[in-house]
Amino acid sequence: MKNTLLTTSHAVARPQIYIGGKWCNAQSDQRANIINPSTEEFLGEVAMAGAADVDTAVAAAVAAQAGWAATSGQIRAGYLRAIAEGVSAQRTQLAHLQTANNGKPLSESMIDVDDVIATFHYYADLAVELDAQQDQLVPLPSADYRATLRREPCGVVGLIVPWNFPMVTTAWKVAPALAAGCAVVLKPSEITPLPELALAAIIDQVALPAGVFNLVTGSGTEVGAALVAHSALAKVSFTGSTAVGSAVMKAAANDLKGVSLELGGKSAALVFADADIEQALDIVCGGIFFNCGQMCSATSRLLVEKSIAENFIARLKQRIDTIVVGDPLAEATQMGPITSAQQYRRVQDYIAQGLASGAQLLTGGGRPDGLEKGYFLMPTVFTDVPLDSAIWREEIFGPVLCINTFENEEEAIRLANHSEFGLVATLVTGDTTRAKRVSAALQVGLVWVNSGQVIFPQTSWGGMKKSSIGRELGPWGLHAFQEIKHVIFGMPERA
Incomplete structure (x- = not known):
């Protein structure tokens, strides 16, 4: 690890990109202003790179790539743990930076940073296991042959992450x-x-071999499009909207490069x-207002x-009306602002x-009293929502809950599955058999x-349907960046 400790202030102070183990200027002088969604104040500038970068x-x-692929899993694990x-070591600073840039309450940012730490440790453990797993024997029906299995890195990958969980989706x-x-x-x-620039500063400290990790800031239309279209990439992993995911898949098809897509959802509780009504109220509120x-x-x-x-809806309203919306750094705050002005307008349009x-x-449905600055919105709930309405069918990506009722289990399943998305679902029931x-x-x-x-x-x-292609996390997240190779030997094997 390098001796110089770079704090998260680096992310605000230096509008540069990170390429080949060095911080450098983008080829264009263009920069973008980053705004605090709680105050609408200027946080800093970042470089707006382009296709040349x-x-x-x-x-x-x-x-x-070749040198990194040749390292042992043990060596890679050492870097991941570092x-x-x-x-x-910078947990508190990173959480504060995330809250300033994203707007989520500090308590939520702390959870996110802990998720990042756990994810890097988890994949460090899996990296160690890779060494022992290589060249495993594969059972064959014929004694005249012997087969082995190898998992090898797929090659250089482009990773595109969204704004709602900075650092978390990046770590994944x-x-x-x-x-x-x-x-x-x-x-x-x-x-x-x-937050990603601050994470890059930390990665820079561990002194990964030059070029193993690179970060380029910029717009999706410039940097994102150029990255997805680049013929030297083996794969693109994208998290974002379904519409953009579809465009990513189309562009990747030109080179037949692999894709992993984590996209939209319109999930049911x-x-x-x-x-248990109290438990259900906690789960419902957390599932939509976190x-x-x-x-x-x-x-x-x-x-x-x-x-x-x-009765449940009446109690839910009572609970929601007590949610504290405001300064995400305040200990009492339970919900902060929407992250950007563009998303704020989008959610308001859906409410209309x-x-x-x-x-x-x-x-x-409106702005909370006393919060004249920032992209704040009251927790919003609709009942008796038409099943063909936009707010029931489309992903709003904001604190808007839509409620309908069901008569029996069969109808509940039918209504829950009646969606083009299939990411997650939540059940609250006292019947274990029903839950299964x-x-x-x-x-x-x-x-x-x-x-x-x-x-x-x-x-x-x-998820399923239009929510995902592939899986992240677990061993499946590792396999997403690996190719399978079998080697078959004729017998007897010669020394």
Whole structure:
């Protein structure tokens, strides 16, 4: 590790990109202003790179790829653990930086930083295991042959991450890619690049071989498009909207490069009559108002069994009306602002569409009193939402909950599955047998039963339908950056 300690202030102070183990200026002088969504104040500038910078970054990664792929899993694990330790040493500063750039409450940012640490440690452990797993014997039906299995890095990869969970989605991609032996080029969101730049400063401290990790800031239309289209990449891993994911897949098809896509969601929370009501209220509120609802996993469609619906919805309104919205650095704050002015307008437009659709506004819908600056919005709830309305079908990506009821289990499953997305779902029920039965019937990649949205590095992340192609986290996240190679030997084997 380098001796010089770079704090998170580096992310604000130096509008540069990171290529070939060095901080450097982008070829263009263009810069973008980064705004604090709580105060609408200027945070700093970042470089707006272009296609030429992407070419330079990819070239650096290509030059580093063979050497990095040849290192042992043990060596790669050492680097990953050093990154985790570097993040841990700056845990508080990184959380404050994330809150300033993204707007989420500081307590949520602390959770995110801990997730980053756990992810790098987890993939360090898997990297160590790679050494023992190489050249495993494969059982064959014939004694005349012997076969072995190898998992090898797929090559240089482009990683594109969103603005709603800075550093977290980056760790979910960077850690397994490095563990697998891939050199990477990372493009953070142009809205929340500061946490990623701070993470790059930490990665710089551990002195990875030059070119193994590269970071290029800029717009999706310039940097993102150039990265996806680059012929030297073996794979692109993208997290973001379904519309952009579709464009990524089309562009990647020109070179037949691999893709992993983590996209949108319109997930359902199902509350049955036998549920623990207090637990259900906690789970429902957390599922839609954590991170101001800016989650692909947000359970923005609430389905409540009709026999308890009136009482449950009344109690839910009481709970929601007590949610403290405000300064994300204040200890009492439970929900901060929406992350950008553009997203703020988008959510407001959906609220207007909801009102026009005939849905009933139960609570919220506007700016909280006393918060004249910042992209703040009250927690918003609609009931009796038409099933063909935009707010029921489309991903809003904000603190907007839509409620309908169901008569029985069959209808609950049908309504939950009636979506083009299939990322996650939540069940709240006191019947274990029902929980297993309904979980099996839901067309999603992950189901939480009587639980908030806890995520572990050991379990997969991804969904069905238009929500995902591939999986992140767990061993599946590592396999996403590996190719399989079998070697078949004729017998007898010669010395």
